[in-house]
Amino acid sequence: MSQHSQKQDQHSVGIVGAGLVGCVAALAFVSKGYTVTLFEARDDPNNQVERNLRSINLAVSNRGIRTLKEIDENLAEKVLEHVIPMKGRMIHDITGKKQESQIYGLNGECINSIDRAYLNKILLQELKRRNVKVYFQHKLVRLSNMDKHPAIETINSTGEMERFTFDYIIGADGAHSQFRYQLQKFMRMSFAQEYIDMQYIELYIPPDPKKKFAIDANHLHIWPRHDFMLIALPNQDGSFTSTFFSPWSVIESMQTGEEFVQFFAKNFPDALELIGEKPLLEAFEKNPRGSLMQVSAYPYNSPNGKAIIIGDAAHSMVPFYGQGMNCGFEDVRILMDLIDKYGIDTAFIEYSPQRKKDLDAICKLALDNYYEMSSKVTNIWYLAKKKLDYSLGRVFKNKWLPLYTMVSFRDDIPYSKAIEIEKRQTKIVSNVQIGVITSLAIYGVYLAAKLCDKKR
Amino acid sequence: MSQHSQKQDQHSVGIVGAGLVGCVAALAFVSKGYTVTLFEARDDPNNQVERNLRSINLAVSNRGIRTLKEIDENLAEKVLEHVIPMKGRMIHDITGKKQESQIYGLNGECINSIDRAYLNKILLQELKRRNVKVYFQHKLVRLSNMDKHPAIETINSTGEMERFTFDYIIGADGAHSQFRYQLQKFMRMSFAQEYIDMQYIELYIPPDPKKKFAIDANHLHIWPRHDFMLIALPNQDGSFTSTFFSPWSVIESMQTGEEFVQFFAKNFPDALELIGEKPLLEAFEKNPRGSLMQVSAYPYNSPNGKAIIIGDAAHSMVPFYGQGMNCGFEDVRILMDLIDKYGIDTAFIEYSPQRKKDLDAICKLALDNYYEMSSKVTNIWYLAKKKLDYSLGRVFKNKWLPLYTMVSFRDDIPYSKAIEIEKRQTKIVSNVQIGVITSLAIYGVYLAAKLCDKKR
Numbered sequence: 001m002s003q004h005s006q007k008q009d010q011h012s013v014g015i016v017g018a019g020l021v022g023c024v025a026a027l028a029f030v031s032k033g034y035t036v037t038l039f040e041a042r043d044d045p046n047n048q049v050e051r052n053l054r055s056i057n058l059a060v061s062n063r064g065i066r067t068l069k070e071i072d073e074n075l076a077e078k079v080l081e082h083v084i085p086m087k088g089r090m091i092h093d094i095t096g097k098k099q100e101s102q103i104y105g106l107n108g109e110c111i112n113s114i115d116r117a118y119l120n121k122i123l124l125q126e127l128k129r130r131n132v133k134v135y136f137q138h139k140l141v142r143l144s145n146m147d148k149h150p151a152i153e154t155i156n157s158t159g160e161m162e163r164f165t166f167d168y169i170i171g172a173d174g175a176h177s178q179f180r181y182q183l184q185k186f187m188r189m190s191f192a193q194e195y196i197d198m199q200y201i202e203l204y205i206p207p208d209p210k211k212k213f214a215i216d217a218n219h220l221h222i223w224p225r226h227d228f229m230l231i232a233l234p235n236q237d238g239s240f241t242s243t244f245f246s247p248w249s250v251i252e253s254m255q256t257g258e259e260f261v262q263f264f265a266k267n268f269p270d271a272l273e274l275i276g277e278k279p280l281l282e283a284f285e286k287n288p289r290g291s292l293m294q295v296s297a298y299p300y301n302s303p304n305g306k307a308i309i310i311g312d313a314a315h316s317m318v319p320f321y322g323q324g325m326n327c328g329f330e331d332v333r334i335l336m337d338l339i340d341k342y343g344i345d346t347a348f349i350e351y352s353p354q355r356k357k358d359l360d361a362i363c364k365l366a367l368d369n370y371y372e373m374s375s376k377v378t379n380i381w382y383l384a385k386k387k388l389d390y391s392l393g394r395v396f397k398n399k400w401l402p403l404y405t406m407v408s409f410r411d412d413i414p415y416s417k418a419i420e421i422e423k424r425q426t427k428i429v430s431n432v433q434i435g436v437i438t439s440l441a442i443y444g445v446y447l448a449a450k451l452c453d454k455k456r
Numbered sequence: 457m458s459q460h461s462q463k464q465d466q467h468s469v470g471i472v473g474a475g476l477v478g479c480v481a482a483l484a485f486v487s488k489g490y491t492v493t494l495f496e497a498r499d500d501p502n503n504q505v506e507r508n509l510r511s512i513n514l515a516v517s518n519r520g521i522r523t524l525k526e527i528d529e530n531l532a533e534k535v536l537e538h539v540i541p542m543k544g545r546m547i548h549d550i551t552g553k554k555q556e557s558q559i560y561g562l563n564g565e566c567i568n569s570i571d572r573a574y575l576n577k578i579l580l581q582e583l584k585r586r587n588v589k590v591y592f593q594h595k596l597v598r599l600s601n602m603d604k605h606p607a608i609e610t611i612n613s614t615g616e617m618e619r620f621t622f623d624y625i626i627g628a629d630g631a632h633s634q635f636r637y638q639l640q641k642f643m644r645m646s647f648a649q650e651y652i653d654m655q656y657i658e659l660y661i662p663p664d665p666k667k668k669f670a671i672d673a674n675h676l677h678i679w680p681r682h683d684f685m686l687i688a689l690p691n692q693d694g695s696f697t698s699t700f701f702s703p704w705s706v707i708e709s710m711q712t713g714e715e716f717v718q719f720f721a722k723n724f725p726d727a728l729e730l731i732g733e734k735p736l737l738e739a740f741e742k743n744p745r746g747s748l749m750q751v752s753a754y755p756y757n758s759p760n761g762k763a764i765i766i767g768d769a770a771h772s773m774v775p776f777y778g779q780g781m782n783c784g785f786e787d788v789r790i791l792m793d794l795i796d797k798y799g800i801d802t803a804f805i806e807y808s809p810q811r812k813k814d815l816d817a818i819c820k821l822a823l824d825n826y827y828e829m830s831s832k833v834t835n836i837w838y839l840a841k842k843k844l845d846y847s848l849g850r851v852f853k854n855k856w857l858p859l860y861t862m863v864s865f866r867d868d869i870p871y872s873k874a875i876e877i878e879k880r881q882t883k884i885v886s887n888v889q890i891g892v893i894t895s896l897a898i899y900g901v902y903l904a905a906k907l908c909d910k911k912r
Contacts, residue, residue, distance in 0.1 A: 181637065188747050192648035291644050 001161040005149075011344065014039065014152045014166035016140050017173030020116070021311030021328035023123035025172055026132055027071050028332050032339065036132050037164065039154055041139040041173070045120055057233035057241040058119065059086065059111040059220070064326035066411040067333040075126055079119060083112035084234040090219035091378065096270030101219060102386070106393045106402070109409040111220070111322055113233040115241075138162070140173065143182040143307070150306050168344060171309040172328075175295050175316035180309050183302060191297045196318055196367070199289040200245045203230075205274045207238025214274050215240070222373055223268045229374040230268050242275065245374070251289060257281030292318045294363055299352035305345045310335065315359040320369040321407060327362050330411070331355070361415040365407065388429055400425065457609075457617040467800065470495065470608045470622040472596050473629030476572070477767030477784035479579035481628055482588055483527050484788050488795065492588050493620065495610055497595040497629070501576055513689035513697040514575065515542065515567040515676070515778035522867040523785035526792070531582055535575065539568035540690040546675035547834065552726030557675060558842070562849045562858070565865040567676070567778055569689040571697075594618070596629065599638040599763070606762050624800060627765040628784075631751050631772035636765050639758060647753045652774055652823070655745040656701045659686075661730045663694025670730050671696070678829055679724045685830040686724050698731065701830075707745065713737030748774045750819055755808035761801045766791065771815040776825040777863060783818050786867070787811065817871040821863065844885055856881065 013029045015022050018040035026036045060083060068076035087110045088103040104111060127134060138154040141161070145151040149165040156162065171179025175193075183189065208214040213234060215221055221240070223230040228246035235241060254260050261280055264272040272280065295316035301308040311328035334355055338347035376382040392400040401410065406418035413421070469485045471478050474496035482492045516539060524532035543566045544559040560567060583590060594610040597617070601607040605621040612618065627635025631649075639645065664670040669690060671677055677696070679686040684702035691697060710716050717736055720728040728736065751772035757764040767784035790811055794803035832838040848856040857866065862874035869877070 176641075185632075188651040188749070190648075190650045192646075192650075194646045194648075195644040293644070 001153075001163055004162060004164040011035070011167045012037070013168045013170065014150075014164055015170045015172055016152060016179045017171065017177075017311075017313070018120075018124065018134050018136070019172065019174060019311075020120060020123065020325050021332065022170075022172035023120065023127060024067060024071070024329050025170055025310060025332045025335075026127055027075070027123065027130070028067075028336050030127075030130050030132055031071050032336065037166070038127070038132065038134040039138045039140060039152060039164075040134060040136050041178075042136065044134075044136045045117055045124065057235070057243075058114050058116050058325055059233065059322040060114050060119075061111040061322065061326055061408045062109075063323070063333075063411045064329040065112075067329035070333055070336070072126075075122075078122060078126075079114070080112065082118060082122075082236060083114045084236060085110035085112050085218055086220045086234070087218050088220075089373075090216055090221045092221060092223045092268070092270060094225070094267065094269075096268070096273070099216075101216075103390075105405055105409055106390060109405070110218070111408055113220070113235070115235060140178045140182065143169070143179070143186070146186045146302060146306060147304070167306075168348070169307045171307070171313045172311045174312045175293055177309060177313035180297060180313050183307055183309065186307075187299075187302050189297055189299065191295075193293055193295045193316075196292040196294065197247050197249075198245055198292045198318075198370075199248050199251050200243050200292065201251070201283060201287050201289055203242040203244060203275055203283050203287075204279065205232055205240035205242050205271075206276075206279075212238035213240075214238075223271055224374050224378055225267055226375045228267075230271055231373075232271075240274075242271070245370075254284070257284040260284040294318060294367065296360065296363060298356060300355065301348045301352050303349075305348035308335070308348045308351065315363055317363045317366040318370060319366070320373055321362065321366040323362050323366060323407065327359070327415075358415040361419050362407070365403075365415070365419070385426075385429055388432060389425070392425075392429070457619055460618065460620045461605075467491070467624065468493070468622045469624045469626065470606075470620055471626045471628055472608060472635045473627065473633075473767075473769070474576075474580065474590050474592070475628065475630060475767075476576060476579065476781050477788065478626075478628035479576065479583060480523060480527070480785050481626055481766060481788045481791075482583055483531070483579065483586070484523075484792050486583075486586050486588055487527050488792065493622070494583070494588060494590040495594045495596060495608060495620075496590060496592050497634075498592065500590075500592045501573055501580065513691070513699075514570050514572050514781055515689065516570050516575075517567040517778065517782055517864045518565075519779070519789075519867045520782035520785040521568075523789040526789055528582075531578075534578060534582075535570070536568065538574060538578075538692060539570045540692060541566035541568050541674055542676045542690070543674050544676070545829075546672055546677045548677060548679045548724070548726060550681070550723065550725075552724070552729070555672075557672075559846075561861055561865055562846060565861070566674070567864055569676070569691070571691060596634045596638065599625070599635070599642070602642045602758060602762060603760070623762075624804070625763045627763070627769045628767045630768045631749055633765065633769035636753060636769050639763055639765065642763075643755075643758050645753055645755065647751075649749055649751045649772075652748040652750065653703050653705075654701055654748045654774075654826075655704050655707050656699050656748065657707070657739060657743050657745055659698040659700060659731055659739050659743075660735065661688055661696035661698050661727075662732075662735075668694035669696075670694075679727055680830050680834055681723055682831045684723075686727055687829075688727075696730075698727070701826075710740070713740040716740040750774060750823065752816065752819060754812060756811065757804045757808050759805075761804035764791070764804045764807065771819055773819045773822040774826060775822070776829055777818065777822040779818050779822060779863065783815070783871075814871040817875050818863070821859075821871065821875070841882075841885055844888060845881070848881075848885070 012035045015026050015036060015038050018038045022038060026038050029036045060079065065076055068079060087108060088101050091100045091102060124134065137157040140152060141155050142153040143150060144153060145165065149167060150169045151163050151165045152169060153161065153163045171177055171183065173179050184191065205214060217234045221232040228250055230242060230244050232240040232242040254263060258281065261272065261277050264280060293316060295312065297309065297314050300314045310331040312324065317324050335347060335351055338350050342350055389402045393402050393405065401421060403418060403422040406413045406421065407415065468491045470493050471482050472495050474494045478494060482494050485492045516535065521532055524535060543564060544557050547556045547558060580590065593613040596608060597611050598609040599606060600609060601621065605623060606625045607619050607621045608625060609617065609619045627633055627639065629635050640647065661670060673690045677688040684706055686698060686700050688696040688698040710719060714737065717728065717733050720736060749772060753765065753770050756770045766787040768780065773780050791803060791807055794806050798806055845858045849858050849861065857877060859874060859878040862869045862877065863871065
């Protein structure tokens with residue numbers, strides 16, 4: 001086993017995982033003057049030919065963008081050059097004929113569709129520009145020497161074992177984090193992973209030869225059908241990445257691609273036309289089924305403040321609030337703020353108690369939002385509340401904020417605070433709704449009485 | 457890497473973990489005619505000199521004994537020859553002068569103190585007698601080939617990798633199960649581990665030179681002090697294995713062995729005398745602090761019914777109901793019953809939904825029982841309820857069963873059923889208690905009124 005040791009004047013940081021959150025963390029630490037090394041089990045995405053068929057398109061929004069901006073304004077701009085803004089949801093009804101736009105923000109705020117692979121490549125390029133060493137095909141095998149200079153032990157594609165020591169180490173290796181598993185051997189970390197009874201299949205809507213985008217480009221398209229749903233997010237080339245979500249029983253009840261096509265004809269007739277029968281049939285036969293899992297862990301740091309987990313490794317959530325990556329980027333920003341405030345040793349320790357309530361909050365919101373996306377968006381009471389909510393938001397400006405606005409467009413409001421505010425507001429809206437109904441009822445009785453009076 | 461393959465006429469079973477549950481499972485499968493191979497990361501306990509200082513003494517009771525009996529009546533007898541029956545709890549008060557016996561069973565039933573290492577050795581001897589191959593110092597590295605003949609890949613003490621294939625594989629490798637971790641790569645297993653804010657230190661009460669046992673041999677001794685407690689279980693040589701449980705903050709507030717001794721002088725004066733100042737001081741300085749964790753997982757089996765986890769690997773619980781091992785042995789019995797009923801393939805699949813509610817139930821009971829042991833045993837209302845509960849139990853025989861009796865002495869009542877019955881009974885007892893108080897109050901008013909009458 002070869003030995004490597006980072007012993008410069010400045011602190012050395014080793015990061016496991018060169019996905020989105022790992023790369024952003026690396027850039028943040030480099031910007032602060034740390035010596036950073038990244039390890040990634042997979043190959044360099046620049047060498048990969050095959051498209052990963054398990055990436056639900058991402059929506060980068062306010063919290064994610066703020067982190068990028070704080071690292072480097074130019075980097076944020078570079079990312080935003082390649083997004084497609086989505087100003088609302090477009091709800092497709094079951095006839096395939098009607099579409100209804102539900103706007104996200106009070107003031108035209110948008111969430112931004114971006115391709116995961118593309119974003120990852122931009123970040124890796126930026127790391128290369130800053131001379132950060134990224135070891136691809138270096139799989140984490142073991143953490144060791146945690147007392148003093150924690151070591152990351154890896155195995156590479158040729159079976160060679162290597163050992164790298166650092167001052168601090170960070171795990172950003174996703175929901176199935178090996179870093180987290182290793183860290184658990186050195187500390188008492190509570191941990192839970194819960195599979196949601198839901199699968200997803202990635203589908204593809206090609207560009208339109210004439211109008212480029214076959215459906216409106218600036219919306220997140222949803223086909224809500226209660227127990228299951230289809231969504232589609234735009235890509236820059238005019239295509240849409242579409243995802244079908246359903247309980248496992250629904251997909252397993254279909255044996256052949258033909259049945260899947262029939263299912264689409266019945267439930268998503270316009271989407272079937274957009275995707276095409278043959279590609280849909282092939283997708284059913286070839287594309288993998290993804291599973292959905294929530295992960296929570298606590299605390300996130302080792303007791304001595306030498307190691308920490310961030311992103312999906314600490315809090316993997318279902319994708320229904322579009323906050324997974326944004327929250328992971330926010331992890332990095334919060335950590336940087338704490339480093340500025342307390343220094344790195346204390347920051348790693350302070351992070352856990354300070355961050356927990358917000359991570360718990362967004363994981364719960366993400367789960368609840370499946371119900372909102374698949375069912376509530378067509379419910380008359382939900383729509384009435386939403387309308388009232390947004391009206392109040394327009395009238396009272398910063399004093400009244402819809403939950404979606406707070407979560408997606410207000411990085412100054414922590415997730416847990418957003419839930420608190422929403423609870424208070426919901427109570428008021430409900431009271432207003434009850435008030436309106438009561439007033440209408442009283443007015444009705446009054447009219448009836450008047451009518452009776454007249455009859456007499 | 458060397459390759460081994462078990463391909464006989466009979467089915468082959470590989471078991472990871474040669475602790476208590478793994479050994480019992482191996483014996484059960486051998487009894488049914490399977491070819492069994494065991495793998496254990498640690499060394500053969502017969503080669504170990506050092507005593508493991510992290511084993512809270514075990515209490516084998518009804519459920520555990522039943523499993524042993526169903527495998528082999530002689531084996532059960534051999535085990536029971538070396539236990540010390542405990543017929544109740546002995547509560548030690550804070551003055552160190554008063555002890556109070558609280559009997560466990562209605563009809564003199566006992567739980568049985570036994571040394572973990574000793575029990576493990578008996579089981580390993582039995583496996584040797586039956587020519588079951590046990591590979592010690594073979595650490596599980598990977599599971600593979602899960603579709604057809606699942607493979608257990610191990611690394612031994614000299615760094616040699618080996619691969620063994622079987623028809624069925626079983627994980628019985630404890631709370632930190634590597635088998636479970638590997639199995640999660642092939643299936644959607646929900647999983648949670650939660651650390652309880654509590655540590656324990658093992659202590660030792662030596663035999664008495666005159667009377668052999670310094671305190672009553674046939675009790676589980678408890679020094680309940682609400683936030684923390686001390687317990688002691690008898691060993692055959694006259695000694696007691698004692699364990700001090702407390703929140704981490706309590707033990708961490710003490711810096712030196714002297715402080716620990718002072719703490720004992722204040723809270724457990726009689727125990728201090730039994731242990732001795734010097735050994736107590738040394739124990740504080742040398743003995744490791746154990747942590748307590750609850751583990752739950754679901755489902756326990758791979759979807760194809762080729763792999764399953766049992767014992768602590770599936771459901772590690774805190775030790776306060778003395779059911780961890782008993783429940784693990786019961787896992788084996790339930791699995792054997794299902795094999796008899798459905799055949800092995802279906803049994804592995806049927807086991808999960810059938811066993812879940814009982815495992816959830818006992819894990820919760822174990823946690824709740826800390827409160828009972830450390831606090832409630834001195835509470836007047838608790839004692840009144842218990843007395844009434846046991847009186848009703850004596851009067852109504854099998855129609856009224858205290859919870860402790862059902863859990864510890866009635867293997868015919870599943871854990872979840874025991875909780876159900878207890879809930880119903882508690883309601884009745886509470887009503888009786890309220891009835892008695894109300895009657896007393898009415899009688900008091902009546903007496904007062906009579907007194908007033910007289911005065912007039």
